[in-house]
Amino acid sequence: MIANIPYIAAMAMVVIGIYACVFRRNLIKVILGVALIESGANMFLITLGYRGLGSIAPIYTNAPATGNMTLPIPQALTLTSIVIGVAVLALMISFAVSYYKKTGTLDTRKGVLKE
Amino acid sequence: MMFMDWILHNAPVLILALPLLAAFATPLVGKLGKWPRNVFVVSVAVIVEALVIYLASDVIANGMHTYVFGAASGILLPSGYSVPVRIIFQVDAMSVFMAIISATVTLAGIVYSWAFVTDKQGQSKYYTLLLMMAVGMFGMEFTGDLFNMFVFLEILSIASCALVAFRISFSESSEGALKYMVVSAVGALFVLIAIALLYGQYNVLNLAAVGSAIQFTALDKIALVLLVSAFAMKCGAVPMHMWTPDAYSAAPAPITMVLVSASQASMYALFRIAFTLYGVSMNTGAVGWFIIILGVLSMFIGVTMALPQKDIKRLMAYHAISQSGYMLLGVGVGLATLGSSAFNEYGLTAMKGGIFHIINHAMYKGLLFLTAGAIYYRLNTRNLNKMGGLGHTMKWTAAFFIIGALAIAGIPPFNGFASKVLIYESVFRFSPLLSIIAMLVSVLTLASFVKVFHSAFMGPRLPEYEGVAKEVPWPMFVAMALLAAIVVAMGLFPNLIVDNLVTPAAQALAGRADYLNAVMGGA
């Protein structure tokens, strides 16, 4: 059971993020929701690296004489995903800033593009 | 000859590397002036197009290309366990088919932008982002690795969103871009979670390796659901289509055209996941019917939403949704019958129709968006209520619009009819009702474009546009003429395209074993 807690935490973050995306009317909060989903996905990826308890992080100087190091692939994936996430969030927030400057509102219900 | 062999061997990576390097070199070349930069960007697009066609001719004649970065694809552990770990590009007939579409559309878009993009600032960045979009599309189409698919999907999303908001001085640009970015970011993150689920079970990310090991356990089912829904959302299937008109109408016209091709790259990913990654190991009937239902909903709701539109690009965006429905319907019927005797009777024909419709749609919808851009370029409005009488002065634009409109409505002898007749006749044997809905949607499409043609091009010359509504500059004319010529040629010789490009693509998609064996070796 204790080993499943990271999975539960990751999925909880995804669910909270979806909640924010669907039910928050402020665009900044929607963007924060996307950021939460992204953190949940990254946490899920990292957790996958530690299946089978007892392995440690793949840092060379930290290597124990005996015992297992985890496979570094999930770490590499997470790093890539974080970098992409930074770009996505920065772009979204800059759109939000520009939108707020033009219209003076961040309410999702007040868009002009509809129907 | 050595040189040509080297080119051919490295073509999959050159097609990506060339626009990628050129994208970041464009701002530097842009310091030299407008002409050198435009010539540079156009020549890159032409070279990429030539490379894609060269690669396509070889792939269709001699079979799949597997390009492994670095050394051989696998590592062999002392225990005899071998697994592909390196980054792999797998280019089969379906991939090159999609790459031809992306390369052609990008080339037309860049030529058109030469005259269309007259903004004071950011022109070099515009071309940088446009080339990055091409990289994203080619990457999604060529990759043989699930995680790379996610990376290229995100590159494509980021570049597209930045370009949707290119005219940032309008508030609707940032609104459309923000909506598009939110939905595509959520979709891409679900793709990532699905890839993580697959990795957690099989410890590999290679598409072929996962595909040959897949068991269709409960977790695989969840991953399938996430992947199919996310890619269906990215290709604009109803009921997840609402971002499409927002983003398409806010973007500059050449970008809208490339966005159509970008959503088709997501559709390719959807088909690749359904046919190659899961294939017959999953419940093909249920997923096939899901794709068919999405397709029928897209066709019908898309076209009925297009009828009352007053913004010309919003109207065309709803038609883009509606036409994607045809592709989903055709290929969905192929998926639903996969592995049964019905597949050889009509399933393969339906798939051919759906896949043929992808290239047709990219060409005629691109042409239509370019004519909409030409109208916007001269009149500075997208509102159909303010247009009229343009046929008097913009004769060539009107002619190109007629070609595009007849093709999208499926009027013979244009290319839209050739692919639609394949879909009608094969889907009729699957379920007559679906075929009848498809024909009804074609009728409504024609009705809707009659409205656009009448309100924009017919009628008396309007005094407010006296002297403004002139014929477009030559780069825009060349881009539209290129696409119009392709539309007419594909309409007159559909059997050439179907026999040489579409049938190999459909067989590559359906023939899962070849794709898996190319990496895993043997059975």
Place this chain on the structure above:
Amino acid sequence: MFGPLETGAGYWTPLVWVGSMVVVVLVTLVIRGLGERTAKNTHMKGDPFMSGNPEVSKENSHVRAGNIYWGFLKAMEPYYKPLMKWHNGNVNDYVLMFIMVIAVLLLAIVLPGVF
């Protein structure tokens, strides 16, 4: 190169179709040539006939896009009203529809395996 496109249930040859269209156009031209030759091609021929009323201005005589298919849209109002309400341009609903499709597909794919 000029062969037919097999559709499984039939075939489609665009060149034959174009050829027959050319024949139709030729027949039409022949019939037109048999017509009355004394009719003069006057300037009045293309003018609108307004029963003696003065001709309306150019802007007003053009049927604008908003008026085309007005009757169809009016008759289909019960269909269009909910559809327009659904396309409300709210990004929350965009994400909500995505989540709902995932939920429906999850029920369709995963449930049959459970029971």
